[in-house]
Amino acid sequence: MSILEQLVSGLTLPNLFALLPELIVLITALIVFAVELFSKSRYLISVITTVGLILAFLSTFIIKEGDITFYGLYVIDTYSLLFKAFLILGTLFVVINFRSYFEAKNTYYGEYYYLTLFALLGTMIMVSSPNLVTFYIGLELSAISMYILAGMFRKDFKSKEGAFKYLIIGGAGTAIISYAIAILYGRTGSFDSLEIAKQLSSDNLDYGIVGGLILLVIGLALKASAVPFHQWTPDAYEGAPTPITAFMASVAKVATYAIILRIMVEAFPFVSKEWSLAWAILAALSMIIGNFIALRQDNVKRMLAYSSIAHTGYIVAALAAPTGMGFAALIFYSLIYILMAIGAFILLSGLEKTKGWTNHINDFKGLAKKNPAVALAMLIFMFSMLGIPPTVGFMGKLNVFLALIGSDIWWLAVVLVVMSIISAGYYLRVVIYMYMYEPESKVQHNLTVPEVITISVMAVLVLILGIYPTIFYGFSTLLSSVLLASVGR
Amino acid sequence: MTVEFVNAGIPWITISILLPLIAAGVLFFTTEKLAKPISIVVSLIVFLISTYMLFAYDYSSYAIQFYEKYTWIPQIGVSYEVGVDALSLTMVWLTALAFLVSFIWSTNIKKRVREYFVAFLVLEAACIGVFVAWDLVWFYIFWEAMLIPMFLIIGIWGYAERIYAATKFFIYTFFGSLFLLIGVIGMYVYQYFDKGILSTSYFDLVNLHLPFNLQVIFFLLLALGFAIKVPMWPFHTWLPAAHVQAPTAGSVILAAVLLKMGTYGFVRFSLPWFPEASKYFIPVMFALGVIAIIYTAMMAISQTHIKRIIAYSSVSHMGFVTIGTFALNMEGLNGAIITMISHGFTSAALFLAAGWIYERTHSYELKDLGGMAKFVPLFATLFMISAMASAGLPGLSGFVGEFLSLLGTFKVSILTAVLAGLSLIVGAGYTLYLYHKSMFKESLLPPEKIAQWEKLKDMNAAEFLSFIPLIIMMFVIGLYPTWWVNLIKTTSAAILSKIIGG
Numbered sequence: 001m002s003i004l005e006q007l008v009s010g011l012t013l014p015n016l017f018a019l020l021p022e023l024i025v026l027i028t029a030l031i032v033f034a035v036e037l038f039s040k041s042r043y044l045i046s047v048i049t050t051v052g053l054i055l056a057f058l059s060t061f062i063i064k065e066g067d068i069t070f071y072g073l074y075v076i077d078t079y080s081l082l083f084k085a086f087l088i089l090g091t092l093f094v095v096i097n098f099r100s101y102f103e104a105k106n107t108y109y110g111e112y113y114y115l116t117l118f119a120l121l122g123t124m125i126m127v128s129s130p131n132l133v134t135f136y137i138g139l140e141l142s143a144i145s146m147y148i149l150a151g152m153f154r155k156d157f158k159s160k161e162g163a164f165k166y167l168i169i170g171g172a173g174t175a176i177i178s179y180a181i182a183i184l185y186g187r188t189g190s191f192d193s194l195e196i197a198k199q200l201s202s203d204n205l206d207y208g209i210v211g212g213l214i215l216l217v218i219g220l221a222l223k224a225s226a227v228p229f230h231q232w233t234p235d236a237y238e239g240a241p242t243p244i245t246a247f248m249a250s251v252a253k254v255a256t257y258a259i260i261l262r263i264m265v266e267a268f269p270f271v272s273k274e275w276s277l278a279w280a281i282l283a284a285l286s287m288i289i290g291n292f293i294a295l296r297q298d299n300v301k302r303m304l305a306y307s308s309i310a311h312t313g314y315i316v317a318a319l320a321a322p323t324g325m326g327f328a329a330l331i332f333y334s335l336i337y338i339l340m341a342i343g344a345f346i347l348l349s350g351l352e353k354t355k356g357w358t359n360h361i362n363d364f365k366g367l368a369k370k371n372p373a374v375a376l377a378m379l380i381f382m383f384s385m386l387g388i389p390p391t392v393g394f395m396g397k398l399n400v401f402l403a404l405i406g407s408d409i410w411w412l413a414v415v416l417v418v419m420s421i422i423s424a425g426y427y428l429r430v431v432i433y434m435y436m437y438e439p440e441s442k443v444q445h446n447l448t449v450p451e452v453i454t455i456s457v458m459a460v461l462v463l464i465l466g467i468y469p470t471i472f473y474g475f476s477t478l479l480s481s482v483l484l485a486s487v488g489r
Numbered sequence: 490m491t492v493e494f495v496n497a498g499i500p501w502i503t504i505s506i507l508l509p510l511i512a513a514g515v516l517f518f519t520t521e522k523l524a525k526p527i528s529i530v531v532s533l534i535v536f537l538i539s540t541y542m543l544f545a546y547d548y549s550s551y552a553i554q555f556y557e558k559y560t561w562i563p564q565i566g567v568s569y570e571v572g573v574d575a576l577s578l579t580m581v582w583l584t585a586l587a588f589l590v591s592f593i594w595s596t597n598i599k600k601r602v603r604e605y606f607v608a609f610l611v612l613e614a615a616c617i618g619v620f621v622a623w624d625l626v627w628f629y630i631f632w633e634a635m636l637i638p639m640f641l642i643i644g645i646w647g648y649a650e651r652i653y654a655a656t657k658f659f660i661y662t663f664f665g666s667l668f669l670l671i672g673v674i675g676m677y678v679y680q681y682f683d684k685g686i687l688s689t690s691y692f693d694l695v696n697l698h699l700p701f702n703l704q705v706i707f708f709l710l711l712a713l714g715f716a717i718k719v720p721m722w723p724f725h726t727w728l729p730a731a732h733v734q735a736p737t738a739g740s741v742i743l744a745a746v747l748l749k750m751g752t753y754g755f756v757r758f759s760l761p762w763f764p765e766a767s768k769y770f771i772p773v774m775f776a777l778g779v780i781a782i783i784y785t786a787m788m789a790i791s792q793t794h795i796k797r798i799i800a801y802s803s804v805s806h807m808g809f810v811t812i813g814t815f816a817l818n819m820e821g822l823n824g825a826i827i828t829m830i831s832h833g834f835t836s837a838a839l840f841l842a843a844g845w846i847y848e849r850t851h852s853y854e855l856k857d858l859g860g861m862a863k864f865v866p867l868f869a870t871l872f873m874i875s876a877m878a879s880a881g882l883p884g885l886s887g888f889v890g891e892f893l894s895l896l897g898t899f900k901v902s903i904l905t906a907v908l909a910g911l912s913l914i915v916g917a918g919y920t921l922y923l924y925h926k927s928m929f930k931e932s933l934l935p936p937e938k939i940a941q942w943e944k945l946k947d948m949n950a951a952e953f954l955s956f957i958p959l960i961i962m963m964f965v966i967g968l969y970p971t972w973w974v975n976l977i978k979t980t981s982a983a984i985l986s987k988i989i990g991g
Contacts, residue, residue: 328564368604369601372604379637383637388633388634388636388637388663389629389630389631389633389634390630390634394630394633398626398670398674399565401670401671401674402565402674402677402678405671405674405675405678406678406681413671414671417667417668417670417671420663420667421660421663421664421667424659424660424663425660428640428656428659428660431640431641432644432652432655432656435641435644435645436644436645436651436652436655468561469562470561470562470563470564473562473564473565474564477564
């Protein structure tokens with residue numbers, strides 16, 4: 001083959017059809033960008049975004065599974081498709097609540113929409129990367145978009161502080177990840193997960209692998225805000241505009257969990273003993289510190305930020321049991337965490353539009369009298385995060401439990417139990433303030449239609465899945481078997 | 490243990506779980522005025538269903554009747570599996586009765602009526618579910634789901650210290666039940682490695698032949714969950730707080746139904762699952778039971794708050810259930826079950842009486858009361874019957890259960906039986922003290938009290954109606970215990986089959 005022929009064959013288009021959801025999201029983002037320049041119609045922008053996201057969601061159903069595009073740098077399998085569908089859906093439920101919130105806060109910018117779409121695109125690239133470079137590109141795309149989004153309250157000191165911390169620490173995290181990738185490349189000569197896996201096994205561990213693996217785990221833990229790499233989380237979550245926090249806590253977090261699982265299983269299947277211990281320790285620390293600090297928070301938004309750290313602990317605890325059951329538990333918990341996080345944070349953003357609302361726990365006094373339906377939804381989210389049946393949070397913890405005890409990791413199961421009890425302290429506090437105190441003011445909270453839709457859909461799903469989780473079990477066991485099948489590929 | 494099943498023609502059990510839930514959903518969309526009638530009618534229907542099951546139950550041989558099973562989560566082997574044996578049926582019937590009584594009583598509620606009844610209806614569904622579920626995941630779901638409405642009931646409609654009491658109740662019970670969960674999952678995992686089946690069904694787990702050391706571990710894990718719910722000494726401290734702060738109907742449910750869940754758990758799970766460990770722990774359980782009986786009886790006699798006295802007396806009665814259960818013979822177990830029912834009636838009636846007194850005098854303190862009997866004869870009579878039944882007067886329900894429990898215990902440990910028997914005297918002491926201080930002592934009354942008492946109204950129709958079924962049942966069980974003993978005999982034999990054979 002001559003060089004010319006080689007070039008020509010290299011110039012053939014990649015399989016673009018397999019990239020349909022990503023392309024739709026990208027094009028929507030560009031259209032929003034253009035429209036935002038020339039038109040001041042806020043309604044138009046939100047409609048375009050919504051339609052684009054719905055199209056992208058639908059397109060995940062029509063593309064063929066098992067496709068590889070960009071010469072093996074991008075894989076479309078059931079795992080990535082299902083996560084993409086959920087990420088798009090989560091973003092959709094967040095985006096429809098943007099306009100009313102930012103208008104109430106007097107900080108409306110069109111940038112919110114396309115930056116969120118770019119961040120979504122980044123997370124979508126992340127979950128379908130079989131290759132550390134693709135993963136890195138996706139990670140950076142989503143992270144940089146989110147640094148900007150977190151600081152969009154330009155006149156608010158806290159927002160700027162949070163965004164700056166997020167930028168510095170997140171930047172350090174990506175730097176660590178790139179070091180890890182470089183070291184692993186130096187040791188194995190490949191960026192491809194499967195190639196790396198072929199080179200590694202428990203009996204040929206050396207500094208290259210161990211160093212690379214440790215750095216990679218640290219970087220990923222930082223992105224997932226596991227203790228002790230969590231310091232950016234409370235500030236970034238508290239400072240960011242609340243719908244953006246909802247996006248960061250649900251979509252970005254879940255994509256991170258998904259990619260953690262994917263990289264660990266695909267690239268390091270034969271050293272699972274080593275990384276499962278690392279994740280077990282990170283999980284235990286996250287549960288303990290996240291829950292204890294959350295107990296002391298008076299600001300509900302900040303409390304939820306710490307509770308999301310604790311949830312990172314519950315979720316990555318499943319990695320301590322590197323079995324199909326553990327992976328299924330992680331996938332299940334990640335998927336349902338989207339529901340709880342979006343529900344709780346969008347509820348906060350709805351309440352925040354009221355004048356004088358500061359997210360302080362005292363503001364919740366007597367909410368059940370003023371807005372019974374809102375209080376009921378919050379009650380459902382709180383009990384679900386606490387893990388009380390018949391909410392789906394219980395099913396999530398049950399799975400992690402089953403996986404841990406099934407792999408004989410009793411100590412972590414006991415930590416999980418004890419920390420769940422501790423967490424009752426702050427989740428119950430919200431319920432107590434809502435239901436058992438008299439309201440301090442007569443201010444009614446008006447929620448817009450999209451907010452009502454979002455909150456009620458999430459609350460109803462949390463309850464229905466709590467009683468009938470079978471479909472999600474199907475998803476998670478299917479995905480975990482897909483992952484495990486790829487190990488031998 | 491092989492078990493026979495009689496499938497339900499009509500899914501009565503599922504109906505009686507779903508009906509309160511549907512009613513709770515409907516209440517959200519109706520006016521406040523309809524809340525009371527809807528709840529009373531629904532609880533009456535549930536009560537009638539459970540009464541029908543009580544009479545349709547065939548107690549000649551042991552079988553799980555009205556049995557339903559549907560696959561639920563095949564991936565981890567969970568299915569929806571409900572059915573009753575005589576023990577479950579007894580508890581379901583007691584639950585349905587207690588809820589009917591508290592709904593009738595609650596007609597005088599004025600604060601946030603709709604939410605009140607929604608919480609109680611959800612609670613009713615969860616309580617019935619606990620007693621009929623044969624799948625451990627469903628059992629746990631109902632067991633925990635009951636925490637949410639009870640937490641709200643104590644926390645919203647309670648008295649001054651309600652938030653503290655509600656939180657304490659929640660955290661204590663949550664703590665215990667998570668260890669219960671670890672135990673159950675541990676057994677589930679052991680079963681998978683031992684037999685290769687994924688199942689959370691009771692009937693699979695009961696045939697697991699655990700080695701002795703594992704039996705001990707799992708027994709302890711489960712016992713922690715149950716002991717907190719019973720509550721056994723030294724885990725009882727949440728109970729007086731919760732009882733004192735809860736609204737009257739909440740106390741009734743707490744005493745009549747929720748406490749039974751713990752003892753039900755011991756009888757249903759600990760005995761058949763861990764027969765050797767149960768035998769091994771007899772001395773510990775006896776000791777804890779006797780301490781509970783004596784210590785809390787002493788505590789009761791030194792209280793001045795009516796509800797606190799009744800709450801401590803509950804712990805004391807639960808001590809009888811514990812020693813009766815762990816006597817591990819037919820008499821003891823029958824006695825324990827009868828004590829459970831009987832305590833359901835008596836404590837419910839006593840808490841209703843306490844609520845009645847508070848409604849009229851706005852005080853629970855003994856020093857503010859006294860000498861009422863002459864002015865409210867009807868109430869005084871009913872209160873007297875309930876107090877006597879609680880103290881264990883022959884001819885009323887309390888006596889039968891305590892007698893059988895002691896008889897069973899006597900066969901195993903004379904010392905325990907003697908100590909527990911002696912404390913019956915203290916038991917009679919505090920009950921009489923309670924009644925005497927609140928109802929008699931007319932001669933010591935200052936004139937302004939007499940003037941106040943003369944204005945008292947005796948019971949109204951709703952109050953009378955909620956009292957009367959309890960009183961009737963105290964007499965029925967007390968005078969004709971054979972009926973209920975016959976009902977539960979085969980079930981007790983099946984539960985003990987692994988321990989005493991046959």
